[in-house]
Each structure stands twice: as C-alpha cells, then as structure tokens.
Amino acid sequence: MASEMSEPRNKIITEDQAISTLRSGMTLGIGGWGSRRKPMSLVRSLLRSDITDLTVVSYGGPDVGLLCAAGKVKKLIYAFVSLDSIPLEPHFRLARQNATIPEPTEWDEGMLQWALFAGSLRLPFLPTRAGLGSGVMDVNPSLKTVNSPYADGEELLAVPAIRLDAAFVHMNRSDARGNAQYLGPDVYFDDLFLAACEPGRRFVSAEKIIPTEDLLKEGTFHTLKINRSMVDGVIHAPNGAHFTTCEPDYGRDESFQKAYVDAARDSEAWKAFSDRFLSGDEANYQSQVVAWREEVKAAKEAAK
Amino acid sequence: MSDSVALADVIAVACAEAWRGDGEIFASGMGVMQMLGARVARATFEPDLMISDGEAFYVSGDLPIGGTQKLVEGWIPFRSVFDTLAGGRRHVMMGASQIDRYGNSNIANIGPWAKPKSQLLGVRGGPGNTVNNATSFFIPKHQTSVFVPNVDMVSGVGYDRAKKVGGFIAKRHELRRVVTNLAVLDFNSPDNSMRLVSVHPGVSVDDVVANTGFELVIPANVPVSRPPTAEESAAIETIDPKGLRHREIPT
Numbered sequence: 001m002a003s004e005m006s007e008p009r010n011k012i013i014t015e016d017q018a019i020s021t022l023r024s025g026m027t028l029g030i031g032g033w034g035s036r037r038k039p040m041s042l043v044r045s046l047l048r049s050d051i052t053d054l055t056v057v058s059y060g061g062p063d064v065g066l067l068c069a070a071g072k073v074k075k076l077i078y079a080f081v082s083l084d085s086i087p088l089e090p091h092f093r094l095a096r097q098n099a100t101i102p103e104p105t106e107w108d109e110g111m112l113q114w115a116l117f118a119g120s121l122r123l124p125f126l127p128t129r130a131g132l133g134s135g136v137m138d139v140n141p142s143l144k145t146v147n148s149p150y151a152d153g154e155e156l157l158a159v160p161a162i163r164l165d166a167a168f169v170h171m172n173r174s175d176a177r178g179n180a181q182y183l184g185p186d187v188y189f190d191d192l193f194l195a196a197c198e199p200g201r202r203f204v205s206a207e208k209i210i211p212t213e214d215l216l217k218e219g220t221f222h223t224l225k226i227n228r229s230m231v232d233g234v235i236h237a238p239n240g241a242h243f244t245t246c247e248p249d250y251g252r253d254e255s256f257q258k259a260y261v262d263a264a265r266d267s268e269a270w271k272a273f274s275d276r277f278l279s280g281d282e283a284n285y286q287s288q289v290v291a292w293r294e295e296v297k298a299a300k301e302a303a304k
Numbered sequence: 305m306s307d308s309v310a311l312a313d314v315i316a317v318a319c320a321e322a323w324r325g326d327g328e329i330f331a332s333g334m335g336v337m338q339m340l341g342a343r344v345a346r347a348t349f350e351p352d353l354m355i356s357d358g359e360a361f362y363v364s365g366d367l368p369i370g371g372t373q374k375l376v377e378g379w380i381p382f383r384s385v386f387d388t389l390a391g392g393r394r395h396v397m398m399g400a401s402q403i404d405r406y407g408n409s410n411i412a413n414i415g416p417w418a419k420p421k422s423q424l425l426g427v428r429g430g431p432g433n434t435v436n437n438a439t440s441f442f443i444p445k446h447q448t449s450v451f452v453p454n455v456d457m458v459s460g461v462g463y464d465r466a467k468k469v470g471g472f473i474a475k476r477h478e479l480r481r482v483v484t485n486l487a488v489l490d491f492n493s494p495d496n497s498m499r500l501v502s503v504h505p506g507v508s509v510d511d512v513v514a515n516t517g518f519e520l521v522i523p524a525n526v527p528v529s530r531p532p533t534a535e536e537s538a539a540i541e542t543i544d545p546k547g548l549r550h551r552e553i554p555t
Contacts (some may be wrong), residue, residue, distance in 0.1 A: 033382060060426075080426035087425060096413070096423035106412070108431040110386045129390070129473060130432030133465040135410075135458035139417050154471050185360035186381035 012176050013233045015045035015282055018203045021233075022046070022166055025074075027055040029116070029162070029197060031169030031190035032244065034084040035061040035252055037182070039170035039205050041240035041282050043067065048281075055103075057162055059112065059188065061244060062260065065091035066278075068101060069270070075103035077162070079112055083257055090264035108136055111159045113189055118161035120195035127156035166201035167193040170241045171226065172249055173218065174206035178231025181215055181223045184247035194230040202230060205237035207249050239286055255296065256289065309531045311485070312337075312553040314504055315442075316540050317532045318483045320345040322397055322440040328352040330362075330380070330394040336548045337442045338397040339369055340540065341483075347539035356380050366542050386432070395438040395480065398430065402455040403441065405497045405518040407479040408462030409434075410455035417457050430459035435466065438478040444552045446484035448517040463496035485553055487512045488529055493521040502529040 019042070022028070032038035043063045053074040058064050060081030067073050069091040081092035095101050107115075110130040118126040127146055137143060137157075146158045169190040174180040182190070194202050204226065210217075215224060240246075243253040243260065263273035277288050319341025323331045331346065331353040333339035339358065346353040347366050357363050362378030380388070388394050400409040401424055411430060415421030433439050439460060443450055458465065466477035481501070482489040488501040499521035500512060509526050532540060540549075 078426060080428045082425055088423070093423040096420055099419040106417075106426055108427060109382075109429040110390070110432040113383070113386060128432075129435045130429075132431075132435055132473060133458075133461040133469040134427065134431035134434070135412070135417070136427060136431050138458070152472075155469075185379075188382060 008177060010176070011178050011228075011232065011234045012209070013235060015041050015205070015235055015237065018042060018201075018233050018235060019045045019049050019051070021201050022049070022051050024051050025053045026051075026165035027057065027162070029164040029167040029193040030056065030058040030063045031167070031188060031193045032061065032063070032241070033059040033186070033188040034080070034082045035244045035257065036084065037170050037184060037188065037241050037246050038063045038244040039168040039203075039237075039240065040242060040244060041237040042168040042170075042203060042205055042235065044278060044282060044285055046072070047278055057112065057116070057164065057193075059109070060089065060092065062089065062257075065089040065264075068092050068095035069264070071100070073101055075105060076101050077105045077107065077112065077115075079107055079109040083261070085252065085254060086257060086261055090261050094264075106136065106139060107131065108134070111136070111157075113192065114159040115162040116189060116192040116196040118159065119163045120192055123161055125158040125160050128159055129156060131157045131159075162196055164193065164197035166203070167197035168203050168205070169193055169226070170237065170246065171204055171206045172246065173208050173210050173215065174204050174234050175212040175215060176209055176234060177212070178204055178226070178228035178234050179212060179215060179224065180204045180206060180226040180231065180234075181219055182225065183219050183223060183249070184245070187225050191225045191230070194226060200232055203233045203235060204231050205235040205240045207238055207240065207246060209234065209236045237282070239289075242286075242289060256292070259292070309505070310550065311504060312549040313532050313537065313540055314529050315483060315485065315553055316340050316344055316544075316549055317536050318488050318502075318504075318529050319397060319442055320348070320536070322481045322483070323350050323353060323395055326350060326353060326395050326438075328354065330354045330356070330388050332356065332385075332394055332396040334396065334398045335442060336369055336544075337444070337552050338399070340544050340549055341397060341442070343367065343369075343543045344536055344539045347543065348533070348535050354378070366539065368542065369544050369548055370546075386429075389429070389433060389437045392437050392476065395440065396433050397440040397442055398433070398460065400441050400443055400450070400460065402450055402452050403443065403482065404452055404455050404462060405520075406462035406464040407460070407482075407491055407496075407498065408455050408458045408465060409441065409460035410457050412457040412459045414456055420456075427457070427459035431461065434461040434479070435469075435473045435477060438480050440480040441482045443482065443484045446486040446512065446515050448515055451516040451518065453518050463491055486515060489520070497521055499523070500526055502527045504529045505531075
C-alpha cells in the first residue's frame with residue numbers, strides 16, 4: 001500500500017525561476033515604498049525577460065522607473081513614484097512626459113491600500129473619502145461612487161478591488177517555506193500585496209533564509225506578518241533590495257542612487273549604466289556594484 | 305522688531321502657529337520648514353502635539369531635524385498614518401507647486417495631466433489628506449507661477465470643490481493657513497477664498513499682490529508677521545542647529 005505521507009512543498013527558487021512563471025499582460029504588485037525595501041533582484045530579473053504589457057501596482061520607486069525605462073509597463077496604478085531622498089524618479093518622469101505609459105492610473109495613496117485590501121478580502125470594492133473632489137476623479141472617469149445605505153446617505157468613492165496575478169516583496173528573513181519577517185520600522189503594504197495575489201506567483205525574496213526555529217531570534221512575533229500560506233516561492237537574495245533601503249541589514253546606497261539618477265539624464269549614459277549593471281545576472285549586478293564602489297573610493301583617494 | 309531676526313525664523317514661527325490649539329493630534333510636516341514649525345509649536349505653546357521622525361515613529365523631546373537620537377513614544381508606520389488621517393486626528397503641512405484662490409493645490413504635474421510638461425511626484429496622499437484632516441501649506445517661493453488661477457492637477461482639494469462634494473467633506477474640510485516667503489494667508493473669508501493675514505517684515509501688501517496670480521481678500525489693516533519669542537528662538541536653534549531653514553529661505 002502506498003504511503004499516505006507526503007513532503008511539504010519546496011519553495012526555494014531563483015529570481016529567474018520566479019520570472020519564468022510570469023506572462024506578458026499580467027497584473028504585478030510590487031511591495032516596498034518609494035526607495036525603501038524594494039524587491040529589486042526580482043525586478044532586475046524581470047528586466048532581463050521578454051515579458052511586457054504589464055499592469056504594475058506599486059508605491060513606486062526605482063522598480064517603476066526601471067520597468068518604465070524598459071518599456072514593460074502598459075498600465076501603471078500609482079499615487080507617486082519617488083526615490084525619497086531624491087524626490088523625483090527620472091525614468092518615470094520621462095515616461096510620463098513622453099506619454100509612453102499607455103494607461104497611467106493615478107490614485108491617492110490610501111486608494112491603493114483600499115484596492116489591495118478589497119482584493120485580499122475578495123470584495124468588489126471598499127468605500128472611502130480619499131479621492132473625492134480631487135483631480136483623481138477627473139483623470140479616472142471609470143471610478144464610481146456609492147451611497148451609504150444608512151441614515152447618513154453619504155456619497156463615497158467605491159475603490160475597485162485589485163487582484164494581482166503576481167506579487168514581489170523583499171523581506172529581511174524567511175524560512176524555506178515562506179514564513180517571512182521584516183526587521184525594519186515598517187512592513188509597508190507588503191502583506192496586502194501578497195494577500196491580494198492569486199496563489200501561484202506570490203514571491204518573497206529575503207536577505208537570509210533561516211531555519212523556522214530561528215524566526216524569533218532577531219525580532220518579536222509582531223514581525224511575522226507574512227506566513228507561508230501567502231507565499232509560493234522564496235528567493236535567497238542577499239543585498240536584493242539594493243540600492244533601496246533594507247533596514248536594519250543596510251540603508252539606502254545614496255551614492256549609487258545618485259549615480260543611477262545621473263545616468264538617467266542622457267541616453268548614452270543610461271546605456272552604459274544599463275550595459276554594466278543590468279545586462280548580466282544578479283551575481284553580475286552585485287559584483288559590479290562592489291567594483292563600482294572600489295572605483296569611487298579610488299577616485300576619491302586620487303582626488304585628495 | 306530687531307533687524308537681526310532672520311526671515312527664516314519669522315517663517316518658522318508662522319508655520320508653528322498653524323498648529324496652535326490642535327492639542328493631542330499628529331502634527332505632520334512634509335519638508336524641513338514644515339517639520340521645524342511642528343516641532344517648535346510642540347516645544348513651546350502646543351506641548352501635547354504628536355511628532356514623528358518622518359519614518360515610522362512618534363518621538364518625544366526636541367528631536368533635531370535629521371537627528372538620530374530618538375526618544376520613541378509610539379509607532380506610526382504608513383498604514384497607521386492612513387488610519388490616523390482618516391480618523392481626522394492629524395494636521396499636515398505640505399508643500400505645493402501650484403495653489404489657487406480656494407486652496408486647490410498641486411504636487412502632481414505641471415502642464416496637461418495626459419502628457420505633462422513636467423511630471424512631479426503624483427498626487428501622493430493629497431486627496432485623502434485634504435478631505436480628512438486639517439491641511440496647511442508652506443511655499444518657499446511666493447510667485448505668480450505658483451499662485452495661479454487654476455492648478456493643472458488637483459492633488460489637494462480646495463474649498464470650492466469640497467463644497468461641491470457636500471456632506472461630511474464640506475462640513476469637515478479645513479485648509480488652515482498658507483505660509484510663504486512673503487506672507488501668511490488663510491481662507492477665513494465669506495466664500496473661503498484666500499485672504500492675506502500678515503506680511504513678513506520688509507514685505508509690502510503690494511509685493512504680495514504682485515506675486516499672486518489671482519485676487520486676494522485683503523483686510524483694511526494687514527499686520528506684520530510677528531518675530532519669535534525668546535523661547536521660540538531657543539527652540540528653533542535646538543531643533544535646527546545646522547540652519548537648514550536658511551537654505552529654504554536665504555537671509
């Protein structure tokens with residue numbers, strides 16, 4: 001008689017394996033906020049793929065900028081795109097100013113949260129006041145309002161639910177089964193991105209993969225907002241959020257971020273940057289970053 | 305007032321004044337001068353205000369701008385910011401690249417939204433802020449390209465639009481004040497159009513009018529913005545020891 005015993009799912013994969021499950025035209029949610037704890041190694045892998053025509057939902061930072069620069073975005077659902085310490089994201093600006101994002105969809109920050117929350121609860125919408133009276137209503141004519149069925153009868157904005165085909169988030173720690181941990185000051189909306197995503201393509205990259213019994217060694221149980229039922233694939237990605245923050249493992253690489261912005265100013269400089277850092281695999285990216293730091297340091301020494 | 309008082313210090317106090325009477329709510333400042341104003345208000349006349357480090361923590365004591373020695377008194381991650389503003393327990397002071405006479409403001413883009421001449425931040429949380437909690441503005445360069453008849457994208461809701469929405473929003477909507485490098489303005493006029501409250505030392509009413517692209521409500525007597533008290537001056541130095549405020553408002 002066959003054994004009734006079976007093994008738990010093995011979820012450890014690479015960035016490229018995760019990306020190989022995506023298809024053009026999908027709706028992708030990307031966690032983090034601005035230039036903070038972005039799943040950049042997954043984004044870099046996506047840049048190397050043929051996937052295009054994406055609908056991207058993000059509290060946008062360089063993830064959105066890079067995907068716009070690569071022409072992969074058909075529809076962008078955003079409230080802002082910013083590098084935080086450098087307020088304006090250069091590729092996003094260019095894409096908007098040249099109107100190369102076919103369907104820009106600009107919402108209030110709170111509306112994005114509500115749309116993901118509604119998606120995670122399998123509700124068609126959630127009501128809010130955020131957006132009413134603002135330009136958001138003017139540039140999104142498909143948004144509808146509902147009236148409260150109670151005595152107040154207030155008219156509220158019905159934020160339509162977003163269900164994602166794929167979600168990327170970057171965490172400080174995860175076990176091999178996808179119990180993931182943030183050790184920094186804010187989980188942002190990463191748990192909602194995973195919860196609003198159809199099972200199958202919910203990907204967590206992490207600085208360190210640790211045994212389950214070590215999950216409470218570096219943080220309290222409050223840091224365990226993401227459990228394995230919300231995750232399909234776990235990617236070991238040391239320095240995977242670079243050049244964005246990943247507190248407390250590392251802060252933002254401000255000088256690299258500045259180099260990124262400087263390179264985006266003209267197409268030749270961007271091609272050189274892109275050839276050097278983004279054409280190879282993740283290991284190449286990381287080794288080029290190390291080499292770049294050495295060059296900057298040597299140049300500073302020489303200037304003394 | 306003495307000539308030795310820097311304009312940036314008068315402005316810091318004018319920003320601080322925005323929170324007078326707010327009590328135990330989240331005083332949120334988006335930018336150096338805005339943060340300085342909130343922290344000076346708490347350090348002096350409004351001691352119960354809640355102040356964040358701009359990241360995810362409420363901090364007690366007089367945290368200098370950019371300071372890292374934080375006395376944490378609470379946790380305010382982004383999700384809690386959204387909850388707090390929807391609950392109305394917050395007064396935010398933002399910036400604006402454009403603002404009109406009813407306080408419709410724009411941080412999103414310049415030129416047509418579909419193909420902007422200049423893409424800025426996007427609407428961010430402006431729509432939710434302005435219909436949920438009190439909102440003020442600090443604008444470092446008062447000029448006609450900022451004080452415009454119509455903003456290119458309404459990221460923050462003004463009085464005319466709030467009234468059109470009606471109900472709760474019309475009733476609770478509040479734009480408290482606008483502080484610039486020239487003057488203090490508010491919306492305390494019969495139709496809630498922008499009113500001149502005071503001019504900074506050395507600035508005339510005509511200077512303000514000439515740099516505003518719409519008609520202001522101007523009272524018969526426009527006072528001069530007050531200088532900081534001794535306590536406020538001391539607080540300004542403690543909170544901004546590096547003088548970052550002078551970079552926004554050159555002396």
